[in-house]
Amino acid sequence: MTGASATSLLSAAAGGDESAWAELVRRYTPVVYSVIRAYDLSRADAADVNQTVWLRLVEQLGRVREPEALPGWLATTARRECYRLSRLSRRAQPVDPYDQSLQTYHGLSRELAAMAPAPDDELLRAERRQALREGFVQLPPRCQALLALLTTDPPMSYREVAERLGIPIGSIGPTQARCLRRLRKCPAIVEFLGASAIGTNGGEPDGAVAAGR
Amino acid sequence: MEPWPPVDDDALTTELGAALWDTGPVSEAYLSAALAAFTWRTADAELAVAELTFDSAVDAELVGMTRSAASARTLSFRSGSVLVEIEVSDAGIVGQLSPSGGGRVSARTATGTYDEASVDAMGFFSLGVPPPGPVQLCARTVGYALSTAWVCLR
Structure with a gap:
């Protein structure tokens, strides 16, 4: 199950295979979690988002057209x-009906703050890790065993x-190099690089300047 | 910017190790909620999903609705030609199904049904105050059966 593609996991889960669902959850909860963590939500709201996302996926199981796009969809x-x-949590706060202008001003700025996917480099790091996890899954079993x-x-x-692998010590280094070359060129990584080529100019950490003063 | 993935084999191995083994502190509660969601698979199989097409909580300003409408939240769901519109307030949910024609509507959370009501000849129905967390409405009429996309109502 751990080496199965998202495509076969999704179709197995759609057919009622609970272990396939468990594997999808294990594999992709970090993606959902990394997004939620980037927002300033209460613990209860954060848990509600997580639950909503997975309930939505259950309801879409038989309808997913591009299984490769699953991490992005989540x-x-x-x-x-x-x-x-x-x-919603903002609506629950009492507002002064006479202070329309202030309300509008704060409403807008908070809206912008909520829409920005918080720390850019943290999100990028999470996405790269996810691409690596998916790329790993696409490697031949021998490479997976060695790299693990x-x-x-x-x-x-x-x-x-x-x-453990029943191979000569001398072949480990060359095999590792060959497996890493395959990893760099595997579909998940290539696809991720293609998708992130547009709009990943936020990689320069501003914090480096502040930290170095 | 450093090229990615790293050209250096050791750097890439280290990064891969982090990706494979440090999934971060994902709480057990998140995992178990995600696992439990699967129980709804068979329950929903025969129902068409009505997608969320409008939510005044997030879309109102975009379509220029006035703030006077802010006391109640309105949401619309659509499945083909069937429309479900609901208004959520402190008093509960009132909604309308169109096309109408009677039937029943139930409302549930991830743990089960919390309220049920009949739909009148005009398609109107009313339900109790929704609990926090994702909620789904299921409507069964003579002509169709559907469930709305899960969404938090309060």
């Missing part, structure tokens, strides 16, 4: 619902990795 849906709840062992914490020695 992020967009989460963003929209965060915005909706940020508006090489990234464990605490790190495993080459000898232990070699023993």
Whole structure:
């Protein structure tokens, strides 16, 4: 299940396979969570957004036309619902009916604040991690096994990795390099780079300047 | 800007490790709520989904509605030619189905049905105050059966 594509997971889940659904949840909850975290919502509102997003996906299961677009769909849906709840909690606050101008002014600025997907580089980092997770899933099983062992914490020695995989120690380095080359060129990463080529000029962290003074 | 993914093998391995193993502190509550959502799959299978097409809480200013309408929130859902319009206030939900023709409407949260009502000849119905969290209405009439997209009503 862990190596299955989003396409096969979605169709299995649509057919009633609960373990496929569990795998979708395990794989994509971090995406939903990273979007929600970027908004200044109460804990209850944040939990409501998460629940709404997954209920929406259940209702769309048999209708998803482009399974590859799932992470984007989840992020967009989460963003929209965060915005909706940020508006609702504002409505719940009492307003002075005589102070129309101030209300309009604050309303607009808060609206803009809520719409901006908060710290740009944090979102970018989350999206890159998601692309890496998806790219990893697209690698051949031997590459997945090797890279998973090489990234464990605490790190495993080459000898232990070699023993576990039944390969000579000398082949680990070259195989790792070959697997990483494949990872850089895999569809998930290429697609992510294509999609983010437009509008990722926010990568320069402003904080670096402030921190370096 | 640094090229991404990193050209350096060690850097890429480190980043991959972080992606694979540090999924961050996603709370158990998020995971279990997401897992539990699956129970609605079979319940909804035979119902058409009416998508949310308007919500005064987010769309009102865009279409230039006046602030006097702000006391009650209005939402519209559409599935093909069927329209569900509801008004949510402190008193509860009043709504209208069109085309009309009688039937029943139920309202539920992720944990189950919280209210039910009949639809009159004009398509009107009223339901109790919705609990917090995502809510879905299900309408069954002679001509059609549908459920509205899940949305938080308060």
